[in-house]
Amino acid sequence: MKKFTLCFLLAGSAAFAQQNFTIEETVMGGRKYAPTTQTAQQWRKNSKSVTYLSSDFSTLFEKSAATSWKETPLATKADFEAALKSKITTDEFTVRTFPFAIDWKTANTFETEVAGKKNNYKVTYDVVAKQITNVVTYSNEGAQAKFASNGNVAWLKDNNIRITSNGNIIEVTNDQNPAIVNGSDYVHRQEFGIDRGMWWNEAGTQLAYYRKDETMVGNYPIINWNEREAVNKDIKYPMAGMKSEEVTLVIYDTKTGNKVTVQTGEPKEQFLTMVSWEPTGKYIFIGVLNREQNHLKFNKYNAATGAFVKTLFEEKASTWVEPQHALTFVPNNPSQFIYQTDFYGFNQMYLYNTDGKLLKNLGYKDVVVKELLGFDAKNTKINYLGTANNGLDKQLYQVDIKSGKTVQLTSVSGMHTASVSDDGTMVLDQYSNVTTPNEISVIDVKSKKATTLVKADNPFTGKINMPKMELVTITSADGKTPLNGRIIYPGNFDATKKYPVMLYVYGGSHAQLVNNRWMGGGGYFDYYMAQQGYVVFTLDNRGSDSRGKKFCDVNHRNLGVNEMADQMKGIEFLKSKSFVDADKIGVFGWSFGGFMTTSLMINHSDVFKVGVAGGPVIDWKYYEIMYGERYMDMPQENPEGYAKTSLLDKAKDLKGRLLVIHGAQDPVVVQQHSMNFIEACIKAGKQVDYFLYPNHEHNVSGKDRIHLYAKVADYFNVHLKK
Incomplete structure (x- = not known):
């Protein structure tokens, strides 16, 4: 037993x-007692180099195949702060560390967000020139900012949406009743994989957003005891079997100012999930889940009119259906997307076309997909982290989209966090297991040879x-x-x-x-x-x-x-x-x-x-x-x-x-x-x-x-x- x-x-x-x-x-x-590691490590874009922060978070370091993985400084907090203050002279900044969250866009530039005394900014920094090359600004009142490809920024002020475009602020919504909530990620109490409430199309010209009406949901008292006289703060708490919130999806056009409510239909008590723009911007996809949570319809809508186009597929269960992931479109192929579901037993990937035809089952054994990492340079393979060893382990896998063949790229038993270089030739692998506090290495995909970058001692x-x-x-x-x-x-x-x-x-x-x-x-x-x-x-x-x-x-x-x-x-x-x-x-x-x-x-x-x-x-x-x-x-x-x-x-x-x-x-x-x-x-x-x-x-x-x-x-x- x-x-x-x-x-x-x-x-x-x-x-x-x-x-x-x-x-x-x-x-x-x-x-x-944290084991030795490399903080905020990632592949540098279009290179065979790994970047990470120093232990005091003041310096961005690099280890590169070109220098036999020798540690070399790439940029410092002082460099970044000087560039920031030189570029943005109308605001004040306190830079305590080198930015943790950086997103490499080219071999030499990354994007990151910073907060000034007056405004918030998304900046592009060149690590070679030591300069800020681009700045996108929005109000420091803003929350949950979403950036468009053309420089537009959507953000929330309380329960309403604002867009900063070319220095101007557009009031997208102006609801006075706080029980009407626009654009927030706190919709359906963040179940069903919901982590945002606003989505830009690829061109940055249209913004889809949740409009949550919770006027019909009862107020629930939460007492703040810190005031001289205790203060009640009511929250909306939809209890089981009682009235639920009513949510719609609205599309705002920045050029015309028009709004279109997507026709997701009745009943109003339903859950809207998996919101995904088609790359062309002509259509938007929404998973419509019934209140009973046992019937999902994945629907296609006309983005210009909000009209229902067709149901691509449905999932029904005697227990429950629980959508968790938005679509991932295949790069350079707007007619194909990856859909994740556990409907067939384990959360795995399926290749569909935008007409709803299942093209390929990309699942592998009983592996549960935990994180989709993206595509290889040729967009023919998908890298992902998935389970192994009855859920005790997590490994890196790669699946060929055309053949469906899956290869496991990491092998040591343990919990791996890994990523693949842009050219697909190397894996940055970090893992621990019950005998290994932390080990980081670079693995050559072809030869399987591993070069150890960090091997932590027992702390x-x-x-x-x-x-x-x-x-x-x-x-x-x-x-x-x-x-x-x-x-x-x-x-x-x-x-x-x-x-x-x-x-x-x-x-x-x-x-x-x-x-x-x-x-x-x-x-x-x-x-x-x-x-x-x-x-x-x-x-x-x-x-x-x-x-x-x-x-x-x-x-x-x-x-x-x-x-x-x-x-x-x-x-x-x-x-x-x-x-x-x-x-x-x-x-x-x-x-x-x-x-x-x-x-x-x-x-x-x-x-x-x-x-x-x-x-x-x-x-x-x-x-x-x-x-x-x-x-x-x-x-x-x-x-x-x-x-x-x-x-x-x-x-x-x-x-x-x-x-x-x-x-x-x-x-x-x-x-x-x-x-x-x-x-x-x-x-x-x-x-x-x-x-x-x-x-x-x-x-x-x-x-x-x-x-x-x-x-x-x-x-x-x-x-x-x-």
Whole structure:
């Protein structure tokens, strides 16, 4: 049923004294003990050179095949700042580092964004001439700026769109009601892969944008306690089964000033996703997903009139359809595009033409495409990062568009981040695994010869007493699915002793906690708790990421049920170990993990003695439509599922010590969840502990996170370890 797949010992063999992490290092340790690397590295355009920033971020360095990969400075912060102040004399700048986010446009020039005291700028910098060669300006009031090829800039001022064109500002929208939101990326609560709300056509003459009408969505109160008298800030929160926002897509023509609303039709409660301009600008494509999220129509529209042209293809499912990616058009071929979908089992690529004909399946085995990197120089091959080794690894692949043949370009087991040079002859490969902190090399595609640029030492050697860690494989509750797990042994482990357990859990979609990367994907707090004498265990149950759609589908309409069953298989594994104290098992998780923590504490109250649930979902009817209804359907459609997974009427079954933590301004899992659960516990006569972080939303960040981890550790120490 179970087997060990990978094992390693992080601690070095140094004989001198080593220490445990401090509680501060559970938050700051990632910086302090970061393995040696090359920050912001990338290929220089049209070259066999890699650029990256110095450790103090003051200098842009280069390593080139022409100099046998010797490190040489290319430009400095002082160079860039001098060029900036020389070119833009009407504004003031504070340049603290060399720009992190640079986009090479030619062998010698890159684009980057900078903020002045008066305005924001997108500048082009020449690293040879040490000059700014082009400047695009927009207001410093602007947010979510989108740049067009012709120099136009679209940006947001509150809930309205402005365009800066040739120095003039155009008011595209002027809605006074803040519940009418234009151009924002916060549409459909950023589900369905939405990361923007405005799209320029290739010519920069037309701007497509979301218009979100949420006047019909109820106001939800979020209290700010910092004012002399507490102030309420209403947000729009569309709860499952209730009224949803209504979104349309509008196209604005900069030459005529005309606006056209794309005719996406009825009902108004639908989701508009995957917005993509055809390269010619004549058409725009939109994925129209129904409120039930089980029927996607991918439609083609006339950009000039907004008229519906045709449905290219449809996807229907008995569970859900979840579009995540806009189209990627094949360069120099406006009639062909790449479409990504997990509809057939794994998120993979498919080649279509603009009439909707499927030309080629570009998928490979059970590889899940994680990131599409682009095309080779001849536009005949596509490079992408995808999964391997049952989701534990990530590798670089290349697929030939015409033949569909796929080649794996990286080979060492681990989590790779890689890219291919413009001429396609070299791979810049960075990876880590459970025994390799960080390694960066350049691989010759033809000869497979690798030249190492960085090989990091173990940053903990001689400093930190790191516990032993193993990656394990456990069979799921269905008896046939392998699950990835991670066990971290207590510091100074003695197999003859018995130790308490902290199960760290998430369990929800689009997240993966266990990887074949440095530290096994574990966080510093996991290792801290192991150093304090706990067995720390994590399992990616069915429903988690990187394993395909069927891996998630089993949870439809019953969130938490199969996830808990899998987690209990992990508990069986732990109980089979002689060093595990079966009477001292606790669980900690946040968000979906908070839901899982509370569910495990209630449904398996004889097993779990202590739990800490952060930002927990308590009843899915209080969660938002876009995520909640995807997995649970509407409460009206699935009353049995909502009742079965709700924890409100099950508070009476709580036996152990439970600490519930919530951010008092949480707009994601609203505080109503935990407040109603506390009330249910009171009515059931159950003691439960509750703690609020008044100035935090869904996550507790910054230095306050140190306070959070100290509280969690203390709760386990007091109630489980004693």
